[in-house]
Amino acid sequence: MPFEAPILSVENLTKRFGGLIAVNSLTFEVERGEVLGIIGPNGAGKTTLTNVVSGLYTPSEGRIFFRGEDVTYLDAHQRCRLGISRTFQLMRPIKEFTVLENVMVSALFGKGLDLKSAKEKAREVCDFVGLKRVNIPVESATVLELKKMEIARALASDPELIFLDEVMAGLNVDETNEMIETVKRINSRGVTVIVIEHVMSVIKELTHRVIVLDRGKIIAEGSYEKVSHKPEVISAYLGEEE
Amino acid sequence: MKKMGIILILLVIVVGFLFPFFVGPYPLHVVTTVLTYMTLGLSWDMMLRTGQLSFGTAGFFGLGGYAALLTTLYLGVNPLLSIFIGGAFAAIVAFALGYAILRLREIYFAITTLALAGVFTVIARNLHDLTGGPEGKILPSAIFNGDPTKIYWMMFFISLGTILVSEIFQRTRVRFAITAIRNDEITARSSGIDIFKYLLFVFVVTSAIQGVVGGAYAQEYGFISPESAFANSFLLLPIAMCLAGGIYSTLGPVIGSIILGVLSEYLKLLFPYGHLIIYGVIIVALVLFMPHGILGMLKKVLKRTRVEAEVNENAI
Numbered sequence: 431m432p433f434e435a436p437i438l439s440v441e442n443l444t445k446r447f448g449g450l451i452a453v454n455s456l457t458f459e460v461e462r463g464e465v466l467g468i469i470g471p472n473g474a475g476k477t478t479l480t481n482v483v484s485g486l487y488t489p490s491e492g493r494i495f496f497r498g499e500d501v502t503y504l505d506a507h508q509r510c511r512l513g514i515s516r517t518f519q520l521m522r523p524i525k526e527f528t529v530l531e532n533v534m535v536s537a538l539f540g541k542g543l544d545l546k547s548a549k550e551k552a553r554e555v556c557d558f559v560g561l562k563r564v565n566i567p568v569e570s571a572t573v574l575e576l577k578k579m580e581i582a583r584a585l586a587s588d589p590e591l592i593f594l595d596e597v598m599a600g601l602n603v604d605e606t607n608e609m610i611e612t613v614k615r616i617n618s619r620g621v622t623v624i625v626i627e628h629v630m631s632v633i634k635e636l637t638h639r640v641i642v643l644d645r646g647k648i649i650a651e652g653s654y655e656k657v658s659h660k661p662e663v664i665s666a667y668l669g670e671e672e
Numbered sequence: 673m674k675k676m677g678i679i680l681i682l683l684v685i686v687v688g689f690l691f692p693f694f695v696g697p698y699p700l701h702v703v704t705t706v707l708t709y710m711t712l713g714l715s716w717d718m719m720l721r722t723g724q725l726s727f728g729t730a731g732f733f734g735l736g737g738y739a740a741l742l743t744t745l746y747l748g749v750n751p752l753l754s755i756f757i758g759g760a761f762a763a764i765v766a767f768a769l770g771y772a773i774l775r776l777r778e779i780y781f782a783i784t785t786l787a788l789a790g791v792f793t794v795i796a797r798n799l800h801d802l803t804g805g806p807e808g809k810i811l812p813s814a815i816f817n818g819d820p821t822k823i824y825w826m827m828f829f830i831s832l833g834t835i836l837v838s839e840i841f842q843r844t845r846v847r848f849a850i851t852a853i854r855n856d857e858i859t860a861r862s863s864g865i866d867i868f869k870y871l872l873f874v875f876v877v878t879s880a881i882q883g884v885v886g887g888a889y890a891q892e893y894g895f896i897s898p899e900s901a902f903a904n905s906f907l908l909l910p911i912a913m914c915l916a917g918g919i920y921s922t923l924g925p926v927i928g929s930i931i932l933g934v935l936s937e938y939l940k941l942l943f944p945y946g947h948l949i950i951y952g953v954i955i956v957a958l959v960l961f962m963p964h965g966i967l968g969m970l971k972k973v974l975k976r977t978r979v980e981a982e983v984n985e986n987a988i
Contacts, residue, residue: 486858510864518862524855535852538845540864545845587864 435498437462437591437622438483438514443492445475445482452478454646455492460591465613465623467633467654470643471666476626477519479643480593484516485509496591510540515589517580519596519626523568529575530556530564533582540587548586555582559612574605581612591622598632610635630658642666688828692821700820704892706933707827708885711834713910713917713925715881718841721920722874723854724774725782727907729882731789732762734901736883737890738796741809744891751815752826755887762883763876770875774868789902796898808897815891823892830888834881838922841874850874916958918965927966 438460445453453475460466468476481487483494485506494502501509515536524532530552537548537555556564559578563571571579577597584592594613598606606629613636617623627633633640634654642650642657644666650657657663692700712729719726736758743749743757773784796803803809816822841847849870852860860867886906890896910929917928935954939947962969 484862486861505866506858506861507864507866510862516862518859522856522859524852524859526851526855531848535848535860535865536863538848538864539866542864548845583863 434462435495436460437497438624439495439498440483441493441495443479443482443494444490445478445487446490451646453482453489456643456646456648458641458648458651460622460624462590462622463617463620464638465617465625465636467637467640468624468626468643469628469630469633469640470649473645474643474666475646476643477595478646480516480595480624480626484514484593507539510536510587510589511542513588513590514593515540515584515587515591516593517577517584517595517597519599521576521580523571523576523579525568528565528567529561529571529579532568532579533564533586535586536583537586540589552582552586555585558582558585558615560608573600577601577609578612581616585616585621589621591624592616593624593626595626596628598627598629606632634658685832688832689825691828692824697820700824702934702937704820704824704827706929707824707831708889709906709910709913709933710926710929711827711831711885712882712906713913713929714834714838714922715878715885716910717914717919717921717925718838718881719874719878720914721841721854722850722871723857724871724875725778726785726875726878727782728785728788728879729910730902730904730907731785731792732766732879732882733886733889733906734789734792734796734898735765736762736886737896737901738803738886739883740887741811741890741894741896742802745809745811751811751891755826755830755884755891758887758890759880759884762886763880766876766879767872770872774871774875789907793898793902796901804897806898808895808900811891811894814894815888818894826888826892830884835922835926837877837881842922846870846874912955912959914965916955916962916965918967918971921967924965924967931966 436459440459441457443453443456444451456479468479470476478487482489485501485504485508489502492502493500496509496512496514499512501512501514504512524535527535530549533552533556534548537543537551538545541548541551543551553564559582561575561578561582563575568576568579581594581597598609601609610632613623613625625633625636637654639652640650640654640657641648642663649666650660650663691703712733716726716729739761740751740754740758744751744754749757769788773781773788776784797806799805815826841850849860849865852863852865853867853870857867886901890901909932910925913928913932914925915928916932917926918924932955936947936951939950943950958966964972
């Protein structure tokens with residue numbers, strides 16, 4: 431079997447904001463086709479890590495390789511076209527557009543389709559994530575619909591790697607279960623998924639492997655069963671004993 | 673419905689083209705001026721659709737004017753052709769400057785573009801040998817020997833061309849790109865949009881339009897000076913017209929420039945003294961009481977009736 435580079439490889443990645451080190455010298459790899467969970471308490475650096483890898487921030491130090499290719503200094507739009515996609519924890523829809531038009535944007539520019547094929551592509555991914563009302567303005571969409579729209583937008587560029595930043599937050603049990611099924615179906619399409627989540631049952635249900643962050647550093651790595659029993663993980667979440 | 677629209681558009685074009693045969697030279701001149709401002713307003717609005725407020729309109733207008741007039745004066749270029757040289761020159765300058773200033777946003781971009789127009793004025797005033805300094809330069813004759821009908825047709829076709837470009841912006845992927853950029857640059861980037869490329873593209877295209885209009889205006893009078901080429905009215909009036917008509921559309925600036933342009937002439941006839949005061953008050957009132965312009969208000973009324981119709985339909 432020929433050697434295959436990991437889909438994502440991060441080396442000594444550091445992001446500083448002034449004196450604050452949000453991400454501190456992280457090194458890890460993501461294998462093609464896996465579902466990786468990133469967990470950690472608030473302020474651990476999960477969203478910053480997503481922003482640096484998806485290209486919204488330039489790292490202070492370190493390198494990022496996508497499919498073996500150095501993408502450290504590429505802008506977000508270039509990484510999107512290469513196949514790195516993400517959703518936003520604080521949803522950022524384009525308010526003047528309908529739901530379908532929001533999804534079309536990344537089919538048009540992320541995948542480079544023309545208007546007609548982009549519309550078809552957008553319909554297809556909306557259908558895939560279970561969005562039925564696609565021709566409504568964003569302001570009349572429900573929270574669940576907006577979350578699905580975020581995922582659809584991220585999928586419309588046909589990514590190979592997708593970051594899902596807290597897509598389950600604020601959903602009820604039924605909605606969460608539906609979303610878990612959606613993520614599984616995304617993964618079975620051959621898309622590598624990185625899930626950032628606070629809800630542990632979701633992480634347990636979905637992920638093959640988990641990375642635990644605390645104050646910008648990796649404190650544990652491995653299967654959910656393994657990391658969830660580690661004392662440093664428990665203390666990071668519950669606070670240390672006096 | 674679509675057929676009706678096409679017939680209506682063709683009708684407007686035909687009536688516009690035949691307009692000089694129905695009216696005398698004075699109304700024709702008024703309409704030519706309205707078309708000049710309409711084109712400038714549309715080009716300003718096209719840039720605004722990307723979220724960037726530009727105050728460089730008069731600057732590129734003046735650059736185009738100088739490029740057109742001076743190439744005719746020194747190189748003997750055909751006046752009609754020189755107008756496009758004016759556009760090309762404005763486009764080249766916009767491309768070079770855009771590389772630097774399109775990294776700026778909001779008020780910083782606005783102030784920089786305003787300052788650029790000031791810099792152009794100072795340069796024109798001081799390059800005495802080339803531009804004639806503060807006195808400017810004069811051609812032996814105006815374009816088409818000053819024939820008002822042909823000058824009107826020239827502006828008419830420039831306006832049609834600008835409306836066409838504006839509609840292309842509204843109907844192709846460009847609309848998706850610039851609307852996304854205006855609403856949220858982070859979403860736009862994350863969806864694969866090359867923001868800088870689109871900003872530069874729109875900046876160059878709109879500056880080229882302003883350069884063409886400036887060239888046409890300079891050739892219309894066969895004269896150029898720093899004060900006439902870079903006059904503030906070529907910046908402020910088009911903006912007022914867009915705000916009155918409604919921004920982010922083709923129709924808004926068109927409606928706004930016709931209403932305000934004709935109104936301004938009418939007021940001048942009614943009140944030879946003090947007409948500008950009334951004009952100013954009307955502009956302020958329009959902006960205050962119709963924040964989305966005349967077009968925005970019409971849309972709101974239409975939407976309300978449409979929603980009511982939909983509710984009725986659903987009830988059945």
